[in-house]
Amino acid sequence: MPPNRREDGPPDLAGKAATINDIARLAGVSKKTVSRILNRSPLVRSDTREKVEKLMREVGYVPDPMARGLAFRRSFLIGMIYDNPTAQYIVDIQYGALDALRDSDFELVVHPCDSRSPDYVAGVRRFVQQQKLHGVILVPRVSEDQALCDMLDAIGCRYARVAAVSLEGPERMVVTHDRDGAAEVADYLQRLGHRDLAMVTGPAAYRSAMERTEGFVGALRRRGIELPASRIVEAGYTFESGVAAAERLLRGRNRPTAIFCGNDEMAAGVYRVALRMGLRIPEQLSVVGYDDSTLASRLWPPLTSVRRDTRDTGRMAAAMLLQPESAARPLASVRPHLVIRDSCQPPP
Structure with missing residues (x-):
């Protein structure tokens, strides 16, 4: 014994x-x-x-992961770096990454940052080097920052970028095709008969906001509908900014019959203003969101929204970092599609 x-x-x-x-x-x-x-x-x-x-x-x-890291001269840690105001999006990315890391010996550590800060790249560098990270997942908007990626290359840290469009080789990209999702919204609202439309878009610094705006405006133009600049209001991907944008768009008698919001949080802000003004959704105002977060099905009436599988996006990004660097693979894509609920109908 x-x-x-x-x-x-x-x-x-x-x-x-x-x-x-x-x-x-x-x-x-x-x-x-x-x-x-x-x-x-x-x-x-x-x-x-x-x-x-x-x-x-x-x-x-x-x-002990630290002891193993010393033995193998690397850590068993994957980092996730983000500067994104949408809490549910970040949580879903984390869940997806954890799905990929389960049974792999690797663990996930997260690092929120402020990409507007002049020293944020240096802060990310310190985080990566102190933790001796095996690799990092870059979430929009930081994934769109080439200076950050150049720094990671310089210190020999692998990364996987999540972005609306392809920004570099397939071995480092998960593409979410935001333009296509926004174009599907434009086609849907036009088929319902809406011609007086508006959009609440995200921050101009975000590539996702630009892609969704251009996808929506471009699809309307192809169908003979011009969206005036006065009908496009920039907001901050937050509920409060959606409220402020809706107050601009819905004041006065010349109101749009439908509003497309760049995410579900801002769409909830439009709901708040419509309720306060006595406007019935969808009888007097149709509303569409983006992300198809849990919030979309909890609003009343349930919100029509563009679904992109955020959890699957996180899983793909993390799995990319577990594969050998030399592995050849096609571009990883997550295709959006419209989930139709009860927040839209033909205009009055």
Whole structure:
């Protein structure tokens, strides 16, 4: 019987967390053998592997990622760097990344930043180097910053970019095709008979906002409808900014019959103003959002919105960092599509 093992249970470690040395001693094997088992080496006999893995389960042994990082001269950490005001979007990206990292030995660490700060690239550099990250997921808007990507290249840190359009080679990109999603909204509203339309767009600094605006305006133009500049209001991808934009668009008697919002948070702001003004949705005003977040189905009436599988986007980006750098692969894409609910109908 291995030392320190109780007759009726797992080895007694006197309340201490087991180390790799403890596992080797209790199993009667070398530390190198335990290390090989942890790293799924085929050079270990199956009976030895089963015995050691059973022992690790009994004592609740969990490998120390920092110690493993020192041994392999790299960490087992994937970073996620973001500057994005939409909380649900960030949460969904994280869930997707965690889906990809499950059972991989890697963990996710997040780093919010302010891309408007003059030293934010230096701050990201410090974060990456202090954590010795294996790689990073870049979420819009920071994914659109070439200076940030150049810095990561300079320090030898892998990255995967999530963006509305392709910004570089397929080995580093997950493309969300925002222009196509916005064009589908324009086609849908035109088919319903709307010609007096408006748009609440996101911040001009975001490529996603530009792509959604150009996709919507361009699709309307192809159908013979010009959207005046006065009908396009820039907001901040937040509920409060959606309220302010709606107050501009809905004041007075010459109101649009339909409003397309660059995300669901801003669409909820339009709902708030319409309710306050006594405008019925969709009888007097049709509203469409973007993202198809959980908020869309909870509004009343439920919001028609463009769905892009954000969780799948995060999964693809994280999976990209787990593959060998030399692996050739096609461009990763997440295609948007319109989910029709009850917030739109033909104009009055």
